[in-house]
Amino acid sequence: MPSLETASALQSSKEKTKAKQRYLKRKKERRKHRPKLPGVNDDKLQENGTEHDAMDVEPVAKEVSNPPSPEKPKRPKKRPRHEGQEETEDVEMELDVLQADAPLPTRMSPTPDLVNALPSFPLPALPDAPSKSLLALQGLDQALLGAELVSPSTVLPIPTGKDDEGTRLSEKMRKRLRDIGVVELFAVQTALLPFLLPSQGASELYLPFNPPRDVCVSAPTGSGKTLAYVLPIIETLSSRTITRLRALIVLPTRDLVTQVRETIEVLSRGTKLKVGTATGQSSFAQEQSQLIQDQSTILLGGSSKVDILICTPGRLIDHIVGTPNFSLQHLRFLVIDEADRLLAQSFQDWLAHVLAATRPHYKPAQKEDNEYPNASQPLNTLLPDGLAPSFLHQLPQPHFPSFFLEHKASSCQKLLFSATLTRDPGKISALELRNPKYFIVQGSEKDTVGGEVLDVVMEKFSMPSTLKEHMIISDPTQKPLIFFHLVHTLNVTNALVFTKSAESTTRLVQLFDFFEKERTHGNGLSPLSVRAYSSDLPVNERKAILENFKSQKIHILVCSDLISRGIDISHVSHVVSYDVPVDMRKYVHRVGRTARAGREGDAWTLVEQQEARFFKQMLKEADHLEKVKRLRLGEKDLAPLLPHYEAALNKLKDLYTRQQN
Numbered sequence: 193m194p195s196l197e198t199a200s201a202l203q204s205s206k207e208k209t210k211a212k213q214r215y216l217k218r219k220k221e222r223r224k225h226r227p228k229l230p231g232v233n234d235d236k237l238q239e240n241g242t243e244h245d246a247m248d249v250e251p252v253a254k255e256v257s258n259p260p261s262p263e264k265p266k267r268p269k270k271r272p273r274h275e276g277q278e279e280t281e282d283v284e285m286e287l288d289v290l291q292a293d294a295p296l297p298t299r300m301s302p303t304p305d306l307v308n309a310l311p312s313f314p315l316p317a318l319p320d321a322p323s324k325s326l327l328a329l330q331g332l333d334q335a336l337l338g339a340e341l342v343s344p345s346t347v348l349p350i351p352t353g354k355d356d357e358g359t360r361l362s363e364k365m366r367k368r369l370r371d372i373g374v375v376e377l378f379a380v381q382t383a384l385l386p387f388l389l390p391s392q393g394a395s396e397l398y399l400p401f402n403p404p405r406d407v408c409v410s411a412p413t414g415s416g417k418t419l420a421y422v423l424p425i426i427e428t429l430s431s432r433t434i435t436r437l438r439a440l441i442v443l444p445t446r447d448l449v450t451q452v453r454e455t456i457e458v459l460s461r462g463t464k465l466k467v468g469t470a471t472g473q474s475s476f477a478q479e480q481s482q483l484i485q486d487q488s489t490i491l492l493g494g495s496s497k498v499d500i501l502i503c504t505p506g507r508l509i510d511h512i513v514g515t516p517n518f519s520l521q522h523l524r525f526l527v528i529d530e531a532d533r534l535l536a537q538s539f540q541d542w543l544a545h546v547l548a549a550t551r552p553h554y555k556p557a558q559k560e561d562n563e564y565p566n567a568s569q570p571l572n573t574l575l576p577d578g579l580a581p582s583f584l585h586q587l588p589q590p591h592f593p594s595f596f597l598e599h600k601a602s603s604c605q606k607l608l609f610s611a612t613l614t615r616d617p618g619k620i621s622a623l624e625l626r627n628p629k630y631f632i633v634q635g636s637e638k639d640t641v642g643g644e645v646l647d648v649v650m651e652k653f654s655m656p657s658t659l660k661e662h663m664i665i666s667d668p669t670q671k672p673l674i675f676f677h678l679v680h681t682l683n684v685t686n687a688l689v690f691t692k693s694a695e696s697t698t699r700l701v702q703l704f705d706f707f708e709k710e711r712t713h714g715n716g717l718s719p720l721s722v723r724a725y726s727s728d729l730p731v732n733e734r735k736a737i738l739e740n741f742k743s744q745k746i747h748i749l750v751c752s753d754l755i756s757r758g759i760d761i762s763h764v765s766h767v768v769s770y771d772v773p774v775d776m777r778k779y780v781h782r783v784g785r786t787a788r789a790g791r792e793g794d795a796w797t798l799v800e801q802q803e804a805r806f807f808k809q810m811l812k813e814a815d816h817l818e819k820v821k822r823l824r825l826g827e828k829d830l831a832p833l834l835p836h837y838e839a840a841l842n843k844l845k846d847l848y849t850r851q852q853n
């Protein structure tokens with residue numbers, strides 16, 4: 193008979209055996225349900241002892257990975273398992289986490305009590321996403337972060353006496369300005385003039401040992417950016433004795449070239465400065481003869497009939513590449529107006545060509561001999577045509593004094609202007625700016641330091657404070673009727689109307705004409721005049737239309753985005769976006785055709801129902817949604833014009849049917 197001790201030992205061993213059997217049974221079942229992995233066999237697991245590790249750890253790890261905490265923290269995502277990777281890796285990984293983050297007993301029991309007692313360890317959490325504004329500041333040019341901020345309300349009176357009182361303008365220039373009605377400098381001019389016309393060395397044409405800093409300006413539409421560069425250019429160049437190409441102004445369209453030329457001609461009256469344009473309006477040979485004095489002799493210093501050249505980029509490249517003695521080495525100013533638009537234009541890689549032509553070692557086009565003269569040429573054939581200081585050291589004359597051979601910097605100062613200045617660091621770096629100085633004219637409502645810079649960076653562009661903005665959301669079929677309502681009930685005339693295409697322009701103008709005939713038929717009223725303005729029209733016709741619009745013989749001008757930038761017509765009191773603009777920049781430039789130079793103006797956008805979400809979102813992203821007031825029109829408002837509209841619509845249908853047959 194077994195003793196009591198032995199019996200209890202036997203009993204306990206039996207229980208242990210039973211427990212072990214229960215455990216083995218459970219394990220067998222678990223293994224049955226476990227998916228088979230390639231290359232792993234259960235026998236092997238048992239043999240090498242991994243089985244025991246798995247047995248000890250697996251249940252705990254599984255429990256702990258879902259801690260019974262009231263606020264269940266999210267389980268971190270498992271590492272993606274690679275093909276052929278074994279399942280045991282998961283176990284090891286979870287064990288690693290446990291060991292790293294919490295003190296664990298050496299052997300753990302899978303009982304729920306113990307699991308509950310375990311401290312809930314912190315799970316890895318994703319850091320908060322950085323704010324949009326923080327991201328926008330990443331990688332930005334430090335110069336932009338240190339921009340000089342200018343309040344749009346800043347003005348500086350232009351004095352009549354001897355003292356320039358900080359304007360840095362000569363007495364002659366101040367008189368000329370007063371003669372055309374400019375009695376004070378606007379904000380952007382107040383900031384730029386002292387910078388571009390320092391009291392010391394203001395009129396120096398070459399600054400080889402102290403080259404000037406480049407300048408980038410962001411200021412609202414109609415704020416006077418043109419005078420901010422035209423005045424310093426005229427003031428600096430008027431002291432020159434020899435005519436050389438010293439200022440180059442690049443603009444995106446011919447209309448803008450004409451406009452800037454008119455401004456320069458008015459303000460340079462009484463100086464000897466000569467102004468030229470290159471836009472491709474006249475033949476290439478004609479332009480060449482207007483720009484170059486001597487095309488037949490090889491002149492290292494180039495030859496020019498003009499001091500200031502205003503041009504579009506395409507034609508400029510043609511001259512750089514194909515006009516003998518056309519040289520940019522004497523440039524003191526390179527202005528890129530509407531800079532973001534021009535930098536977006538890559539044709540012929542115009543910017544790289546222009547920058548290269550301002551540097552030494554650039555080989556300008558020569559009539560026959562495309563090479564520089566060599567050292568064997570006599571000195572007197574090289575000197576009379578005058579090289580710019582920064583080009584001197586490349587002269588192939590070993591016996592020159594060291595002054596000539598010393599490296600000197602180019603005196604060309606780049607000036608960039610836009611109401612929607614690009615923040616794209618890639619585009620800015622292509623300009624190779626020299627220690628650039630930024631000026632931002634922007635009234636920010638933000639009380640944070642640098643709010644204005646952030647606004648520019650985040651493309652939240654500043655609008656003229658005198659501008660009122662409205663939107664009308666409507667059914668697309670009602671848009672023409674709503675437009676007629678604006679014209680006749682809300683007196684929206686002296687208006688520029690923007691459409692999305694030339695076809696849309698033609699249709700609207702035709703319908704408007706029919707409508708006016710219906711409206712004025714037999715009642716003695718005179719119809720309003722509406723005209724289309726598009727890039728398809730010949731230059732002379734475009735010019736005549738603009739003249740008639742300025743003199744108010746044409747009441748409404750319907751156009752594409754061709755003239756949405758830069759064009760300055762003072763009496764435009766309304767801008768209508770008949771079709772919504774595709775992006776915020778376009779919106780800013782369109783609405784900026786009114787409310788210029790401190791005048792009042794209204795902008796209207798007709799939004800089709802299906803476009804409303806996009807348009808509002810666009811405004812919201814630019815922090816501008818509250819500024820655009822929604823006008824709701826009911827059937828009652830539109831009823832009085834409905835009969836004329838329906839009659840006009842029928843006539844338009846007849847016309848199109850006839851044209852198709």
Ligand SMILES: Nc1ncnc2c1ncn2[C@@H]1O[C@H](COP(=O)(O)OP(=O)(O)OP(=O)(O)O)[C@@H](O)[C@H]1O
Nearest residue numbers: 374376377378413414415416417418611758760789
């Ligand atoms: N100091 C001033 N006093 C009065 N009028 C001015 C002054 N400066 C500029 N103007 C007038 O303001 C108008 C707008 O100027 P400008 O065309 O230079 O604007 P802008 O900033 O270039 O606009 P945009 O970005 O639309 O091209 C022009 O008619 C110009 O003659």
